[in-house]
Amino acid sequence: MSNTAPSHAPTITRLPLAERLKPWLPLLLVPVLIVLGFLAIPATSSWLTLTVSGLAMGMMIFVIASGMTLVFGLMDVINFGHGAFISFGAFIGTSVLLALGTMTGAPSLLLNLLAVAGAVLAAMIVTGGIGWAFERAIVRPVYGSPLKQILVTMGGLIVAEQLIYVIWGGHEIVIARPETLKGAFTFAGAALEKYRVLAVAVGLAVFTALRLVLRRTKLGLIVRAGVDNPEMVQALGYNITRVFVGVFVAGSALAGLGGVMWALYQEVITAPMGNEIMILVFIVVIIGGLGSVEGCFIGALTVGLVQNYAAFLEPKLALISNIALMVAILMWRPMGMVPVVKAK
Amino acid sequence: MSDPILTLSGVQTDIAQYHILHGVDLVVPRGAVTMLLGRNGAGKTTTLRTIMGLWQPHAGEILLDGAHIHGLTPAQIARRGIGFVPEDMGIFSDLTVEENIRLAALSGQPIPERLEWIFAAFPALRTFWHSPAGTLSGGQKQMLAVARAVVEDRELYLIDEPSKGLAPAIVATLARALKDLKERGASILMVEQNFSLARALGDHVAVMDDGRITWTGAMADLAGDTTLQERLMGLKMESA
Numbered sequence: 001m002s003n004t005a006p007s008h009a010p011t012i013t014r015l016p017l018a019e020r021l022k023p024w025l026p027l028l029l030v031p032v033l034i035v036l037g038f039l040a041i042p043a044t045s046s047w048l049t050l051t052v053s054g055l056a057m058g059m060m061i062f063v064i065a066s067g068m069t070l071v072f073g074l075m076d077v078i079n080f081g082h083g084a085f086i087s088f089g090a091f092i093g094t095s096v097l098l099a100l101g102t103m104t105g106a107p108s109l110l111l112n113l114l115a116v117a118g119a120v121l122a123a124m125i126v127t128g129g130i131g132w133a134f135e136r137a138i139v140r141p142v143y144g145s146p147l148k149q150i151l152v153t154m155g156g157l158i159v160a161e162q163l164i165y166v167i168w169g170g171h172e173i174v175i176a177r178p179e180t181l182k183g184a185f186t187f188a189g190a191a192l193e194k195y196r197v198l199a200v201a202v203g204l205a206v207f208t209a210l211r212l213v214l215r216r217t218k219l220g221l222i223v224r225a226g227v228d229n230p231e232m233v234q235a236l237g238y239n240i241t242r243v244f245v246g247v248f249v250a251g252s253a254l255a256g257l258g259g260v261m262w263a264l265y266q267e268v269i270t271a272p273m274g275n276e277i278m279i280l281v282f283i284v285v286i287i288g289g290l291g292s293v294e295g296c297f298i299g300a301l302t303v304g305l306v307q308n309y310a311a312f313l314e315p316k317l318a319l320i321s322n323i324a325l326m327v328a329i330l331m332w333r334p335m336g337m338v339p340v341v342k343a344k
Numbered sequence: 345m346s347d348p349i350l351t352l353s354g355v356q357t358d359i360a361q362y363h364i365l366h367g368v369d370l371v372v373p374r375g376a377v378t379m380l381l382g383r384n385g386a387g388k389t390t391t392l393r394t395i396m397g398l399w400q401p402h403a404g405e406i407l408l409d410g411a412h413i414h415g416l417t418p419a420q421i422a423r424r425g426i427g428f429v430p431e432d433m434g435i436f437s438d439l440t441v442e443e444n445i446r447l448a449a450l451s452g453q454p455i456p457e458r459l460e461w462i463f464a465a466f467p468a469l470r471t472f473w474h475s476p477a478g479t480l481s482g483g484q485k486q487m488l489a490v491a492r493a494v495v496e497d498r499e500l501y502l503i504d505e506p507s508k509g510l511a512p513a514i515v516a517t518l519a520r521a522l523k524d525l526k527e528r529g530a531s532i533l534m535v536e537q538n539f540s541l542a543r544a545l546g547d548h549v550a551v552m553d554d555g556r557i558t559w560t561g562a563m564a565d566l567a568g569d570t571t572l573q574e575r576l577m578g579l580k581m582e583s584a
Contacts, residue, residue: 221443221447222447225443228436228439231434232436233447234422235419235428236422236450237419340438
């Protein structure tokens, strides 16, 4: 091919500093909240304990919500049944942990972590499988029909909850944390629960892994493009349905992981637990920006911190803190903190 | 007319309750530019989208290089060798220019020689290589849409109104790039409202009206007959 000379020169206009910083402002929200908490909470040790607790809670919600936000972003599917994967994950993980009682009861960090890893693996495999069946049987027939999606996924959630009653019974199950994950250690005068520190580490690992997959791999490129414009992804030669099923299965498996984490966090599980967490999950997905993993991460940490700080400073305020947070953030950024541009 | 790369026979497409294509018969020759012209609402974009599998025809058949492609998914059709530039450009706004191009390279990475051609044809894409595509101007987005389609060799390119809403200087840049593509022997089916551009690039013409092909012939015949232009498309001003 011969070279063709341009008839117009491209130019780059540098935006003012305030405009350039605007997209990054949500990143400051979590540190700003932590600083505000430090100023508002009188004792540094209490602040540190609450901060770690808030971050741990946020990380667990992020793990649960990340798959849901991607599913919504990719195919505009509102999956109210996502809570079922959380509950199933919790029950399967708990069953495995109870079966491995000798490992969880041993005062060995290695054995304890192996037991938890086994529980997580089983929960993720089973919830991933349930997610695959859920997508084929329940979600696929109602693509492009939001009202039907709400109805059938709610129905799916109810059926899943009833199945849990059938399999595990109607009573709540108490699950003790593995021996070496019980209790707290002292840091700078603050008592930090070992399990919450582990939850923060797991959440960070999941976020890093998701970021790497989405930003550094061809699959991630296809998923991000699919969130933006699924039709064009198909027209470029990629089977978006297969990608969507993969994301749905991965999102369900992550919800299963989140279910195990939440079970060990609460130390008690019930069939409707997934449904109960979904209110927080929806808040996180909406304030983060539908379809945005980064927004979901910031939103989850924000929700976790606000809930913990509010519960300490003004317990009655904690009941409405997250709804108030959602209202405030949507007034600031109506499309969420990290909005995803969708071609329509 | 040389052997066809694409043949449509009696293609009918409905969108919801609307019957848009009423039996399109079209032959697109290999190694030439076929312009699909017609008034707004004639069914040009629907024809391209039907070929691409984005809308499924309920009757008729579509053959690419002699093989049936109707009923296949858009992904399967794209992998059979069709590059598509949609009317709305279909740019992935959150992805960088580089990522948009890389995604279009089905073999993995863009071929360096082809990338150099793209940069020479559209210098703006090199300048904004690492910028989010959503920050590009309308003309630059159109350049990216064309670059994405031509990043690898395709059997056929479907290009929907590349000049729509663009400044003359940018249309000229696009025209040069498309002419270059044509000179390489590419087969192109292009929808275009700008008759000057259509005349400059086209070898063959198919005129649509009311969901049917109403006239086919050589571009030279249509370009030289102002009465025919006016009768087929109401192009009184353009033909002057």
